[in-house]
Amino acid sequence: xxxxxxxxxxxxxxxxxxxxxxxxxxxxxxxxxxxxxxxxxxxxxxxxxxxxxxxxxxxxxxxxxxxxxxxxxxxxxxxxxxxxxxxxxxxxxxxxxxxxxxxxxxxxxxxxxxxxxxxxxxxxxxxxxxxxxxxxxxxxxxxxxxxxxxxxxxxxxxxxxxxxxxxxxxxxxxxxxxxxxxxxxxxxxxxxxxxxxxxxxxxxxxxxxxxxxx
Amino acid sequence: xxxxxxxxxxxxxxxxxxxxxxxxxxxxxxxxxxxxxxxxxxxxxxxxxxxxxxxxxxxxxxxxxxxxxxxxxxxxxxxxxxxxxxxxxxxxxxxxxxxxxxxxxxxxxxxxxxxxxxxxxxxxxxxxxxxxxxxxxxxxxxxxxxxxxxxxxxxxxxxxxxxxxxxxxxxxxxxxxxxxxxxxxxxxxxxxxxxxxxxxxxxxxxxxxxxxxx
Numbered sequence: 001x002x003x004x005x006x007x008x009x010x011x012x013x014x015x016x017x018x019x020x021x022x023x024x025x026x027x028x029x030x031x032x033x034x035x036x037x038x039x040x041x042x043x044x045x046x047x048x049x050x051x052x053x054x055x056x057x058x059x060x061x062x063x064x065x066x067x068x069x070x071x072x073x074x075x076x077x078x079x080x081x082x083x084x085x086x087x088x089x090x091x092x093x094x095x096x097x098x099x100x101x102x103x104x105x106x107x108x109x110x111x112x113x114x115x116x117x118x119x120x121x122x123x124x125x126x127x128x129x130x131x132x133x134x135x136x137x138x139x140x141x142x143x144x145x146x147x148x149x150x151x152x153x154x155x156x157x158x159x160x161x162x163x164x165x166x167x168x169x170x171x172x173x174x175x176x177x178x179x180x181x182x183x184x185x186x187x188x189x190x191x192x193x194x195x196x197x198x199x200x201x202x203x204x205x206x207x208x209x210x211x212x213x214x
Numbered sequence: 215x216x217x218x219x220x221x222x223x224x225x226x227x228x229x230x231x232x233x234x235x236x237x238x239x240x241x242x243x244x245x246x247x248x249x250x251x252x253x254x255x256x257x258x259x260x261x262x263x264x265x266x267x268x269x270x271x272x273x274x275x276x277x278x279x280x281x282x283x284x285x286x287x288x289x290x291x292x293x294x295x296x297x298x299x300x301x302x303x304x305x306x307x308x309x310x311x312x313x314x315x316x317x318x319x320x321x322x323x324x325x326x327x328x329x330x331x332x333x334x335x336x337x338x339x340x341x342x343x344x345x346x347x348x349x350x351x352x353x354x355x356x357x358x359x360x361x362x363x364x365x366x367x368x369x370x371x372x373x374x375x376x377x378x379x380x381x382x383x384x385x386x387x388x389x390x391x392x393x394x395x396x397x398x399x400x401x402x403x404x405x406x407x408x409x410x411x412x413x414x415x416x417x418x419x420x421x422x423x424x425x426x427x428x
Contacts, residue, residue, distance in 0.1 A: 013254075037228070052227070052228075058313075092294075098275075099272075104317075
């Protein structure tokens, strides 16, 4: 064998059309995850490659907390790498999700993310990162604009109740700010229509910018 | 609107057949990335959904170092979250890649990873994590077993030279151990054949365990 066994292939990569990052943002209980999963369903039915990143699939892995890491990795490790709720921990939470969403986009998937992501700066950083690796249309911000009182009346996880009694501190919309997107690509009037109809608006937008194959 | 707008959809998820994590491990210069990209090419040609995670696409995003994070996020942030080369930082590097590979697997992709990943414990942790969310066949360890002298003579990035002169410390194979897999699903005799022929062995294995659709 000679070095020639490597030379021809090194650095060669499959060229795929990029997908897109569809970034849902909104209050807890606004319907982000519900609508994102509904978009995923519609895309899947039409044969589009898609995927949803949300708390359910990153909480125990990518962005595990100290409590989750400690039993397997020990306390020093958990202390160093577990994510908490400080300002920079929340920022890192969003940064990592953005980096992973970009990888999915690079793999050609229509990648739906559903996180409160309350801070404009964090969302804008992700937008910049994703678009810097492709084009401007690779990031679609979807503001699920559901009134606080509607979100609070839904309270699917009982979090607003805990925030109101003070059991949870720094809860977005109660004692921590939610910074609405200034120029989202899509604004959904959450709570005024069914998730399926809201999802159809997202699919229509993706079609209009040429992100659908079928 | 009533709560019914949410009830039917919440927690509903598209069910996809899982893909697979194909974890390449071996010394720097062993040909991991080259063979993984070659497998990716072969899979892509047969219409299989696949993707490669390697240093090229995680170094600036998911697993950014302090140096990469600092200009954008500041020094406190970079210090807290940037990954270095300490034992636990390396472990976290692999843990995150494993978590992301699992997400790709969950999205239905044949996910190829190409990292030295020298420690058995770290690889076994990823195996356990991936398999715990699916089945035993969701993780395929590929040991690219290329002799050190061959890797060192290739030295594509000039790293062995720097390790020998002491400019780089703790370099796998020189002054840090590489722990060979004890029971890899596939062992490739790196340096004895072309990357394409080695890649064909991987594709044949994936076919044999029913991971290919076409």
